Amino acid sequence: IKGRGRRCLLSVEEPTKFEDANTEECWRRAMDEELGSIQDNKTWELVDPPNDHKIIGLKWVYKVRKDAEGNLVKYKARLVAKGYVQEQGVDFEEVFAPVTRMESVRLVIALAAQESWKLHHMDVKSAFLNGELKKEVYVKKPPGYIKKGEEHKVLKLHKALYGLCQAPWAWNIKLDRTLVSLGFEKSPLEHAMYKRGKGKDSLLVSIYVDDLLITGADEEEIARFKLQMKELFKMSDLGLLTYYLGIEVHQKPEGITLCQEAYAKKILESCSMEDCNPSHVPMAPRLKLSKKSQAPAVDATKYRSVVGSLRYLVNTRPDLAYSVGVVSRFMEAPMTEHWAAVKQILRYIKGTTNFGCVYLREKRKEMVELLGYSDSDLAGDIDDRKSTSGVAYFLGRSIVSWLSQKQKVVALSSCEAEYIAAATAAGQGVWLEKLLGDLTDKEPEGVVLYVDNKSTIALCKNPVHHDRSKHIDIRYHYIRDCVEEGKIEVNYICTDDQLADILTKSLGRQKFTEMRGRIGVQAVK
Structure with a gap:
């Protein structure tokens, strides 16, 4: 001009x-x-x-x-x-x-x-x-x-x-x-x-x-x-x-990357934290936040604005999904300790502004399939003792969908919490598989879902276990129908290889860094 x-x-x-x-x-x-x-x-x-x-x-x-x-x-x-x-x-x-x-x-x-x-x-x-x-x-x-x-x-x-x-x-x-x-x-x-x-x-x-x-x-x-x-x-x-x-897309011969670096920097600038010291993890391990905190209140409008901005950043940053989900629970009456948790996330973003999702071309096309991971903590919310479901879906090695969400009911066991998370994952997986089949003109072959709880897998496959689980809401038994019809194949995976683990709890620095790389979040510039 x-x-x-x-x-x-x-x-x-x-x-x-x-x-x-x-x-x-x-x-x-x-x-x-x-x-x-x-x-x-x-x-x-x-x-x-x-x-x-x-x-x-x-x-x-x-x-x-x-x-x-x-x-x-x-x-x-x-x-x-x-x-x-x-x-x-x-x-x-x-x-x-x-x-x-x-x-x-x-x-x-x-x-x-x-x-x-x-x-x-x-x-x-x-x-x-x-x-x-x-x-x-x-x-x-x-x-x-x-x-x-x-x-x-x-x-x-x-x-x-x-x-x-x-x-x-x-x-x-x-x-x-x-x-x-x-x-x-x-x-x-x-x-x-x-x-x-x-x-x-x-x-x-x-x-x-x-x-x-x-x-x-x-x-x-x-x-x-x-x-x-x-x-x-x-x-x-x-x-x-x-x-x-608002997403920066870089197309290269080896693949495509998604990043929101400019947006992340804008969030830091709006909070006057562009010069803060970076953190290695978005949330301290074993940190528990409560709505019953006796700490002083903070500006609720500012808190909601920052958390709302962070939620949009999660579109390319699954490594932030759990921590942002936790601080989103205190929108109504945020306290200083809740704001401190938000600032920890901002400090982590400061050191990872150029991070995003990487979508690489698989060398062997026949190995490309839709893979899902489902995980849950147990009674992680200290206010209502509800658990958090974590769901991640990959096309080959490329993560395409993720979810970190507090469950709507109180689970009485780790088996039940994992079962509820798996039922949520089943609905998402069936939809993704059908959409992929529609886009590629291929018949859906069924989704492989990995769960790290053997009792949950048995409950998905064997109705005999229903005697121990009568209280589970009928809507969560949808996954059993999907397994019987061949839409979902539920397999066991050890906890160390459960990629949805990063969506259900705050991890230590070494474990968090490892999981972040394995789900395809890395520096793209």
């Missing part, structure tokens, strides 16, 4: 009011660009105000866009409707729009790494403006763009605006119909995942609102799809995937 934008570059603060933005030429240009895009899209028409409809106000929202390194990329002004005044059943019906789960995204990335496919990225410009409305919606004219003599007129919307309650749903319907018309089939297991063709001609598209992640074996087919989308929508072709939902 040069010349006329220099003044704006000196201050990259995001205005909160139109009056402030209107004095800066760079923001004025951004507003003109947004309005031009809306008018080109034939989003509205100028009409007299109706008597039987409420008129929704509009406001400008300003955002400075930066890349992964924090460099300024663009000034973005978005015209947003004040949708909070809408009433369901009157102004709109449906609001929900599916987005791809992070497990699905990681599965596609692991599959691409294994097959040596390139990942491409496209972005739909002003995506919500393409959604077609079913109900009549009227809005006021945008601030700063009211022509003399038209002060009394309003705008009747033909297509959606950002901020309208039905905008995400309308856009999703439009995109779904478009992809189906181009020959794609929606996955029945992931409603934001689409596939076209088979074998070497297969093309996979993952949708997250207006971001399209595209991969497949044939680069010419990918290029053809990009041209088709550009003819239908205003698209930004971002080339090979490098930055997706």
